[in-house]
Amino acid sequence: MKRIVLFLGLSLLVAPLLAAGVVYEGKSGPGSGKHIVLVSGDEEYRSEEALPQLGKILAERHGFKCFLLFANEKAHEIPPPSGKGQTLVRTYVGAINPNISNIPGLEALDSADLMVIFTRFRDLPDDQMRHIVRYLDAGKPIVGIRTATHAFNIPAGKTYSKYSYNANDENYAQGFGRQILGETWISHHGRHGSQSTRGILAKGQESHPILRGISDGDIWGPSDVYGVRLPLPGDSLPLVLGQVLAGMQPTDAPAPPAEDRKTKQPADPNNPMMPIAWTKTYTGAAGNRGRVFCSTIGAANDLTAEGTRRLLINACYWAVGLEDKIPSQSDVALVGDYQPTNFKFNGFIPNVKPEAHQLK
Numbered sequence: 001m002k003r004i005v006l007f008l009g010l011s012l013l014v015a016p017l018l019a020a021g022v023v024y025e026g027k028s029g030p031g032s033g034k035h036i037v038l039v040s041g042d043e044e045y046r047s048e049e050a051l052p053q054l055g056k057i058l059a060e061r062h063g064f065k066c067f068l069l070f071a072n073e074k075a076h077e078i079p080p081p082s083g084k085g086q087t088l089v090r091t092y093v094g095a096i097n098p099n100i101s102n103i104p105g106l107e108a109l110d111s112a113d114l115m116v117i118f119t120r121f122r123d124l125p126d127d128q129m130r131h132i133v134r135y136l137d138a139g140k141p142i143v144g145i146r147t148a149t150h151a152f153n154i155p156a157g158k159t160y161s162k163y164s165y166n167a168n169d170e171n172y173a174q175g176f177g178r179q180i181l182g183e184t185w186i187s188h189h190g191r192h193g194s195q196s197t198r199g200i201l202a203k204g205q206e207s208h209p210i211l212r213g214i215s216d217g218d219i220w221g222p223s224d225v226y227g228v229r230l231p232l233p234g235d236s237l238p239l240v241l242g243q244v245l246a247g248m249q250p251t252d253a254p255a256p257p258a259e260d261r262k263t264k265q266p267a268d269p270n271n272p273m274m275p276i277a278w279t280k281t282y283t284g285a286a287g288n289r290g291r292v293f294c295s296t297i298g299a300a301n302d303l304t305a306e307g308t309r310r311l312l313i314n315a316c317y318w319a320v321g322l323e324d325k326i327p328s329q330s331d332v333a334l335v336g337d338y339q340p341t342n343f344k345f346n347g348f349i350p351n352v353k354p355e356a357h358q359l360k
Helices: 047-062 106-111 126-137 146-150 175-181 300-304 306-319
Strands: 021-024 035-041 065-069 076-078 089-091 114-119 142-145 197-201 237-244 274-283 289-295
Touching (some): 035 047, 047 065, 047 114, 047 306, 065 106, 142 146, 142 306, 197 306, 274 306, 289 306, 300 306
Parallel strands (some): 035 114
Antiparallel strands (some): 197 237, 237 274
16 A cells, blocks of 8 residues: 655655654764664753754764654644545654654654653653653663753653652652663752853763763853762763853853852852763663763753764764774764754744754
8 A cells, every 4th residue: 555755765664753853864984783863852952953963963974873853743644645545644744842742753762772862851642652661671772961861750640650850669769860861850050041061071081982082171061060969879980070160151260169059158069060971871671781871961052062062972882882983083073054042941943843954
């Protein structure tokens, strides 16, 4: 039976999936043969802009095949033209809307080698969430960015509520963030919108493959440092510490001590410095051990810094076991015009459809 699709020249078997997002076929490079699914969906830090650029770099510069998925308006049914032997195709033609809990195309995770997730407080439908859970059960690698520490907000009583950032499950406290990535939502440690973040390499980890080609200060972003509880759980290994800066420029001095909001006593935000990037592992239901990298820096405008991009690209190599292939200075040149929108709630560009992020 014939099927009607909106993307000509693409495989009929994957057309409904591609209509939900964007695919970047990898060029030559160490990542050739590896399939990465990048899942966006946050209201504030423009993951719908950051992940397409990250995916383009991974595909164009390093050979990874990348699927980009977006929080999207509800599906529309496109009726077939009149004629026998043709069936209705459900496709997704709505605009990207990072404020809603609908991320079509997550079935791509069923064959993925790596999930890169940058979502915030999602309450996904069960038929979407089950693909993420199946991926976790398999113990496959994960790269979590910024708000992924609080990726899900699923009410108690729902099928997958234990993955919520505030879950009370005694065997899965604080859900996906704490159990898989190593931390859930805690606090803004730096002052949001007025104190930016400089990356300082953790002592003793300078030779870690994820930090190859990165020096103190190369990692920077206007997003603030998140608070975490120290020490991080399990085998978590901090790689980069976040130096809170006095202002919003990479050359600004470290922030001076200020009155603690709770104790009302002077406190130095950089003593101790919070980890902003770390590795760990987790065990899936099938018993497999999966690699995890978490970075609380990575908003769309954080990616204007070459060092921040290199951190995330190197982390993808490491997560899929290609750390020996990480170049001494990985190519993280921007692909195409990249003018990221500043982070803020309801600051997304309206009426942008997934296909607008196709490579030109």
